[in-house]
Amino acid sequence: MVQDFQAAADFLRTHDACSGKVACVGFCFGGAVANLMAVRQPWLSGAVPFYGGWPTASEAEQLEVPLQIHLAGLDERVNAGWPDYKAVLDTSNAVYDAFVYEGANHGFHNDSTPRxxxxxxxxxxxxxLDFFAYRLSP
Structure with a gap:
């Protein structure tokens, strides 16, 4: 399935209406996809995963794409992998910002749920939006 997202990003990058800069955002499973896109599409201008799963350490070591990571403070499942991923990002001098929203649950951005x-x-x-404005500007 990730190959479909990679193909879509490749298509967008070469589309006449595109400046050539492409970034991605994803939530939950889409957050995991955004993380995978960041390690598998090194030409991306940025990726913003919201409470998504992490790539493997060997993939993360190759990361060249700037990240803005959003984590829900109460999300024990996703956050359990954060320290290891953060350590790899720090060791490899990756460009990233990470934000933890204390008191928020996984899915805090989905206005159709009680979370x-x-x-x-x-x-x-x-x-x-600020990240995209900066990373996608001409």
Whole structure:
């Protein structure tokens, strides 16, 4: 399935309406896809995973794509892998920012569930748009 996302990104990058800069964002499973895209598409201008799974350490060591990572403070499952991933990012001098939204649950950005946290979602989305504005600017 990740190959489909890679093909879509390749298509966008060469489309007449595109500047050639492409970034991605994903939530939950899509967050894992955003992380995988970042390690498998080194030409991406950025990736923003929201509470997604992590690539393997060997993949993460090769990371060249700037990341903005959003984590829900109460998300024990996803956050369990964060320290190891962070250690690899730090060792490899990756460019990234990570934000933990204390008191927020996995899925805090999804306004159709009881886990929705409007304050965390608003702040995270504002940061995401700023990241894209910077990374995708000509």
């Amino acid at each position: 929705y946290d409007s304050d965390a979602a608003s702040l995270a989305w504002s940061r995401t």
